[in-house]
Amino acid sequence: MDVVQLQRQLVDYKASLYNEAILDEQFTQLQELQDENNPDFVVEVVSLFFEDSERLLNELTKALEQQNIDFKRVDAHVHQLKGSSSSIGAQRVQKVCIAFRNCCEEQNVQGCLICLQQVKNEYSLVKTKLETMFKLEQQILAAGGSIPV
Amino acid sequence: MAAMQRVAQSSVSTSAAATSNYGGSSSFRGVETVISDQFPAGLRVLVVDDDITCLRIVEHMLRRCLYNVTTCSQAKVALNLLRERKGSFDVILSDVYMPDMDVMSADGRTSAVMKGIRHGACDYLIKPIREEELKNIWQHVVRKKWNENKELEHSGSLDDNDRHKRGIDDAEYASSVNDGTDVSLKSQKKRSITKEEEEENENDDPSSSKKPRVVWSVELHQQFVSAVNQLGIDKAVPKRILELMNVPGLTRENVASHLQKFRLYLKRISGVAQQGGIGNPLCGPVEPNVKIGSLGRFDIQALAASGQIPPQTFAALHAELLGRPTGNLVTAMDQPALLQASLQGPKCIPVEHGVAFGQPLPSCLVVPSQSSASFQAGNSPASVNQNGSFNKTAVIDYSLLSPQSNNSSLNIGQVTDGDLQTTGILSGYIPPASISPSVSSCSINADNCSSQQLQNSSMTFKASRQLPIVHSLPDVQGSYGAIKPGEVLDQAPFANLGYNDKGTCLPTRFAVDEFQSLMGSSSRGKIFAENIGTRVKQEPNMEFVDNSRVGIPMLQQFPPNELMSVFTE
Numbered sequence: 239m240d241v242v243q244l245q246r247q248l249v250d251y252k253a254s255l256y257n258e259a260i261l262d263e264q265f266t267q268l269q270e271l272q273d274e275n276n277p278d279f280v281v282e283v284v285s286l287f288f289e290d291s292e293r294l295l296n297e298l299t300k301a302l303e304q305q306n307i308d309f310k311r312v313d314a315h316v317h318q319l320k321g322s323s324s325s326i327g328a329q330r331v332q333k334v335c336i337a338f339r340n341c342c343e344e345q346n347v348q349g350c351l352i353c354l355q356q357v358k359n360e361y362s363l364v365k366t367k368l369e370t371m372f373k374l375e376q377q378i379l380a381a382g383g384s385i386p387v
Numbered sequence: 388m389a390a391m392q393r394v395a396q397s398s399v400s401t402s403a404a405a406t407s408n409y410g411g412s413s414s415f416r417g418v419e420t421v422i423s424d425q426f427p428a429g430l431r432v433l434v435v436d437d438d439i440t441c442l443r444i445v446e447h448m449l450r451r452c453l454y455n456v457t458t459c460s461q462a463k464v465a466l467n468l469l470r471e472r473k474g475s476f477d478v479i480l481s482d483v484y485m486p487d488m489d490v491m492s493a494d495g496r497t498s499a500v501m502k503g504i505r506h507g508a509c510d511y512l513i514k515p516i517r518e519e520e521l522k523n524i525w526q527h528v529v530r531k532k533w534n535e536n537k538e539l540e541h542s543g544s545l546d547d548n549d550r551h552k553r554g555i556d557d558a559e560y561a562s563s564v565n566d567g568t569d570v571s572l573k574s575q576k577k578r579s580i581t582k583e584e585e586e587e588n589e590n591d592d593p594s595s596s597k598k599p600r601v602v603w604s605v606e607l608h609q610q611f612v613s614a615v616n617q618l619g620i621d622k623a624v625p626k627r628i629l630e631l632m633n634v635p636g637l638t639r640e641n642v643a644s645h646l647q648k649f650r651l652y653l654k655r656i657s658g659v660a661q662q663g664g665i666g667n668p669l670c671g672p673v674e675p676n677v678k679i680g681s682l683g684r685f686d687i688q689a690l691a692a693s694g695q696i697p698p699q700t701f702a703a704l705h706a707e708l709l710g711r712p713t714g715n716l717v718t719a720m721d722q723p724a725l726l727q728a729s730l731q732g733p734k735c736i737p738v739e740h741g742v743a744f745g746q747p748l749p750s751c752l753v754v755p756s757q758s759s760a761s762f763q764a765g766n767s768p769a770s771v772n773q774n775g776s777f778n779k780t781a782v783i784d785y786s787l788l789s790p791q792s793n794n795s796s797l798n799i800g801q802v803t804d805g806d807l808q809t810t811g812i813l814s815g816y817i818p819p820a821s822i823s824p825s826v827s828s829c830s831i832n833a834d835n836c837s838s839q840q841l842q843n844s845s846m847t848f849k850a851s852r853q854l855p856i857v858h859s860l861p862d863v864q865g866s867y868g869a870i871k872p873g874e875v876l877d878q879a880p881f882a883n884l885g886y887n888d889k890g891t892c893l894p895t896r897f898a899v900d901e902f903q904s905l906m907g908s909s910s911r912g913k914i915f916a917e918n919i920g921t922r923v924k925q926e927p928n929m930e931f932v933d934n935s936r937v938g939i940p941m942l943q944q945f946p947p948n949e950l951m952s953v954f955t956e
Contacts, residue, residue, distance in 0.1 A: 264515045267515075267517065267518070268444070271444070271448065271451070273451075276447060279447060282443070282449075283440060283443050283444055284572075286440045286443055287440040287684040288437050289439075290438065290439055290440055318437065318438050321438050321441055321482075321514045321515075322438045322441055323514040324515045325440055325441045325444050325514055325516070326440060326516050327445075327515075333697055341888075370837065
């Protein structure tokens with residue numbers, strides 16, 4: 239594939255992420271923060287997000303497996319996940335977190351478990367999508383093209 | 388990744404790397420250096436957040452603002468750091484779920500915000516944090532300093548004399564840009580020496596002996612108003628009000644001060660009504676010998692002219708005009724549509740009359756006279772100070788926009804100072820906006836004789852609306868109250884009322900006696916607070932001492948082009 243085609247593909251792909259509400263304008267902001275001094279800023283931050291999210295999801299899974307669930311603790315984890323997902327614009331993850339916190343507040347175990355599954359799904363989705371996007375970008379760069387804004 | 392490693396290794400990472408990237412000062416050794424010529428570049432910010440993603444993003448944003456950033460992912464480490472390096476940070480941004488240091492959080496719930504504010508936070512940013520919000524955090528430092536100065540003034544310290552003297556000296560120069568800069572240098576240095584740096588850690592540090600701030604939040608003010616109503620305005624005395632309010636920690640002095648402002652406000656409102664909105668009855672003759680110009684204004688000019696304001700700041704101005712909050716430190720949302728409205732509205736050329744009145748004048752924030760309801764006056768247009776020419780006519784227009792502008796009051800004051808031959812007009816358009824009935828009036832005007840202290844506020848609604856407008860009035864000879872320096876010093880700034888929308892209540896973000904009216908509407912977990920406020924404050928001490936501080940913040944309030952044009956007048 240030539241560069242132009244790849245570039246077009248990337249543009250379309252990104253657009254689909256916004257259309258499907260996987261990402262929101264916060265991600266756009268993030269991209270705008272990337273400058274010549276920090277050319278890999280987006281990838282760096284998103285990697286941090288992946289890392290942290292996985293840790294949090296593990297913690298949540300463990301916490302919800304307990305006999306006596308510490309809802310405060312669960313809530314704190316979800317809160318953090320909400321914060322980090324909103325910071326990178328992973329809005330579907332963020333939205334599930336909101337519902338998740340409500341379940342925590344109600345101490346609704348079943349609700350929490352459902353939310354946990356949902357948040358895992360959304361996380362996987364955004365992760366896959368972002369990785370695909372980064373791969374496309376790399377291909378474009380490797381082919382000597384520039385990333386379309 | 389780098390950030391994370393840093394955090395992992397030491398839990399704290401500090402960097403002053405931003406400068407070299409932007410061609411700023413080559414040395415970041417001391418904040419003084421940086422602050423002197425590039426404030427707020429070099430502002431020392433400590434960011435504490437256990438969310439490494441946010442931490443990294445915020446760090447990066449702060450660097451782009453040329454701040455000197457230290458990050459820390461553990462509250463405990465941050466606290467230790469603060470104790471060990473007391474005085475080495477100007478601002479602390481902390482995640483709200485870290486004990487005692489509440490500033491930044493994804494929790495947009497009102498209760499959480501309130502809690503943060505009550506614990507001494509002077510701002511509350513909702514994640515995701517936006518770069519624009521961080522560009523303005525230095526205001527807290529400035530504001531805090533102002534408040535400290537006010538306290539000094541009240542205590543009648545020797546500094547007062549120095550300030551006046553300096554003010555007079557300054558007025559003797561015809562006001563060149565350079566003079567202004569010099570002053571700002573001085574004051575900046577002074578500031579960096581005397582300032583108690585930490586913004587937030589009063590709670591953490593037992594050795595701190597600062598007075599607790601009283602934030603007259605909407606709630607608190609409502610309590611106050613209902614107490615006053617219960618007693619009757621004539622019979623309301625601080626002690627009784629305090630008893631009725633029954634708020635722990637609130638002192639009689641706090642109430643007395645607030646009551647005074649409240650009375651002045653009422654007086655002004657009634658005065659305006661009687662006068663048909665023209666002429667400010669509260670103003671009497673200006674005493675000629677107080678013709679001290681505040682050179683603060685120059686700072687802006689100087690900074691702008693000399694390019695000392697980072698380009699980003701200017702860029703930010705544009706961005707902020709686009710419906711983002713700034714000038715007054717508000718977390719706001721992006722509302723491009725609104726932006727448009729405001730940009731297209733007729734502009735009111737702000738003019739400031741610093742010296743004009745022959746008294747230490749406050750910085751004036753002027754708002755465009757016409758704009759959509761959601762226009763954010765705080766960040767937009769303009770206030771300009773002109774010190775240079777004494778023969779100018781200064782017009783200050785306040786336009787307060789409010790969707791529900793019933794009972795709008797027009798407040799116009801004008802002053803002529805014979806000595807200086809300057810004429811100023813203050814015209815305020817202050818439609819009370821009322822959302823919550825008990826907080827219906829939207830502005831409190833603290834002027835008593837010396838008048839030019841107006842702080843207006845209004846709220847914004849998402850719906851964009853063309854509002855009525857402000858006009859500049861022809862010159863009218865106004866009578867301003869005789870002002871003696873001492874009196875001026877006693878004037879406290881005003882309080883504005885905060886408003887809330889849909890139950891989202893944002894307390895005012897300013898400490899002590901300044902109120903901001905904030906309107907928050909929450910959606911999607913964010914709080915968008917927009918602040919429309921024009922204010923003219925009379926804070927004489929700033930004029931003399933902290934000129935730079937008076938000037939700089941205003942800068943944020945105008946778009947570059949206006950700034951330039953006005954200044955070069």
